[in-house]
């Protein structure tokens with residue numbers, strides 16, 4: 001969403017790739033005559049593999065890869081597909097209605113995809129590129145494809161690669177089927193002839209157990225699944241499934257793990273392990289209250305299970321967070337700091353909002369009851385989050401993915417996220433509806449969600465949804481705030497939006513407005529959305545996709561092109577109609593201000609104020625309708641200056657002007673006995689915390705302690721809005737307090 005648009009940096013590469021694709025498209029339908037022999041294909045691959053493995057030591061590997069034009073995943077049952085062979089494959093064609101069985105003749109290597117060579121029954125060989133597979137630390141490439149393994153590719157896509165070779169490219173996880181060597185689909189010549197007499201359900205289960213002990217969960221699942229195909233008693237089946245559920249949990253296949261426990265029907269004498277694993281699966285699927293119910297049952301039947309009690313306590317905390325929006329924010333901050341990736345274990349709270357249709361912006365989020373500035377609207381756990389450490393980018397291979405269709409490129413975390421989401425949906429189809437409902441323009445995917453009991457995941461749908469709904473995010477808005485406040489920077493340099501990013505499926509319904517009434521902040525992978533103004537029931541909630549601060553109106557509208565809209569808020573409308581002469585006049589005034597500020601002897605506040613007043617006079621609409629973003633910053637310098645000069649009267653006047661410039665309406669920002677009140681909130685900014693703390697100091701200087709207390713309360717509210725919480729307020733601002 002607000003990730004950097006990196007298209008321009010890779011434009012040339014994208015253009016080259018597009019050109020290559022156009023050349024390849026001219027060969028569409030051809031059966032290449034220069035396809036290499038099995039031996040040559042093998043030798044060339046092994047040489048390339050050696051080179052890739054040798055480079056592995058280099059920490060900063062940049063992998064560039066291209067997302068081809070979108071094509072649909074196979075949604076046809078295997079029974080309805082017919083076999084095809086490598087020699088029948090036509091270039092740039094998706095061979096609908098067919099399947100290709102390949103036996104790997106090489107070990108794999110990894111680039112952005114997992115690559116290996118496969119042969120078919122006719123003895124021909126071809127390169128196989130498998131995309132969106134887990135990273136090596138999660139699942140070794142050799143568990144996906146390795147010499148001797150047999151893979152069935154549904155409706156194969158045969159293409160010319162960037163280097164001019166030929167390959168079968170698989171983008172959809174559901175288009176690959178692993179086939180056991182004794183399966184009847186396997187060519188007779190490859191089929192395992194010797195019937196292993198000891199491959200009983202029991203022996204396979206024991207093999208599975210041994211793999212679990214070694215932490216080889218994918219292998220264990222394979223053994224347990226094979227065991228379940230052998231004759232076994234209902235009791236044996238139950239035990240094998242229960243064991244498999246553990247391996248499924250470890251590989252984050254929570255839907256399947258839950259199903260293996262028998263949930264919700266555990267039988268007349270439920271097993272302690274089955275109950276516990278069901279509760280764990282429910283917990284990780286975010287079904288916390290169901291998890292509690294199962295754990296309470298477990299506690300009744302099996303007392304003293306410490307693990308179960310600990311999980312119950314966690315699940316109850318999650319339910320409380322979900323229901324009340326009360327979080328231990330100190331804990332959240334500490335957890336996010338201590339974890340890499342910062343995926344913290346907390347639940348989503350959805351405040352008083354619902355999703356409705358808007359007139360011009362598709363769906364939007366609306367408050368259902370009155371909300372005050374600073375109130376929590378959402379505290380949402382990321383659906384998916386990809387983290388690249390801010391201070392150490394080498395924790396991830398840097399991947400650049402370029403989509404030829406949309407001419408968009410994804411860098412680092414953004415590129416990782418496509419894989420992370422595709423995997424999550426494939427492993428846990430029950431979580432797919434919330435993601436698939438998100439806005440994705442006109443892209444039409446297949447109507448079925450599973451075939452042959454396998455979930456269908458359309459990688460291109462994932463990419464289209466991500467393109468619109470991804471948010472770049474810092475590890476902690478608190479760090480950004482501290483940086484802005486104590487380095488007195490206008491913007492934090494720590495914000496490098498394409499490092500970390502995520503998708504938050506609920507927050508994704510929030511539309512943009514430059515004059516927004518909510519603001520998001522982050523603690524690890526939790527997004528916190530708070531109201532920045534008092535909102536009446538039925539008000540649409542909006543936040544910035546890009547802050548209008550420090551960006552020209554034209555540049556801002558340019559950024560919104562990524563989302564296909566033109567912002568029509570009052571600020572944009574006014575910016576669009578401001579005469580060029582006025583824009584030039586403002587630039588002249590800003591230049592004059594810079595001269596004053598650059599003067600070595602320090603600046604004269606009165607002179608600067610004179611220029612600020614001139615700048616103010618170039619605006620025609622009232623600031624509370626259309627905030628004056630050029631004015632607040634120099635005005636804050638003046639406030640700081642008067643605070644240092646111990647001139648509280650002038651300081652509070654300057655703070656009042658900062659607030660007014662940002663669209664606030666305030667009463668009592670002076671030495672009078674009228675209470676200090678914000679009657680309308682304006683732009684929410686980190687620096688307003690400082691401004692309001694200066695107000696507090698100034699009021700104290702004037703002996704107005706009640707007004708000082710109110711200013712501090714407002715500073716705390718603004719802090720809560722920009723940081724997400726206010727439990728760290730005193731520690732952060734001890735210098736001011």
Ligand SMILES: C[S@@+](CC[C@H](N)C(=O)[O-])C[C@H]1O[C@@H](n2cnc3c(N)ncnc32)[C@H](O)[C@@H]1O
Nearest residue numbers: 361362363439468469508509510511512563565
């Ligand atoms: C993250 S989605 C927001 C939810 C979306 N409106 C929906 O129906 O799912 C972003 C998309 O919402 C629409 N949108 C957001 N802000 C808008 C605005 N200020 N004006 C017009 N359309 C907007 C654009 O279509 C944009 O691509």
